[in-house]
Amino acid sequence: PSLLTTLSYHAQGATPLLFSVITENLExxxxxLAARAQPDIPNKRGKTPLDLASPLLAPSLLAAQQGVLAAIADLAEADVCFI
Incomplete structure (x- = not known):
């Protein structure tokens, strides 16, 4: 499907992270993700950014997401305060 079709199909309830995945904007x-966007929040169709990352950005985004989540876990354990 075209990008416009995919965007309109998944737009309701989509998070900025979901839109970045759909548009293949890895940066x-x-x-x-570094700002702690939640990758498990579904849109109205029940799809999460991770659900859509597999077919669209598969290796790149999933690897980046795993690294960011590990870094977030490390920060949480360090009890760091962000301002």
Whole structure:
């Protein structure tokens, strides 16, 4: 399907992270994940950014997401405060 078809199909309830995945904007997705965007929030169709990342950005986004989530877990354990 075209990008416009995919966007309109998944738009309702989509998060900025989901839109960055749909548009294959890896840089935006990485920034959102680094800012603690939740990759498990579904849109109205029940699809999460991770569901759509597999066919669209598969290796790149999933690897980046795993690294960011690990870094977030490390920060959480360190009890760091962000301002």
């Amino acid at each position: 935006a997705a990485q920034l959102l």
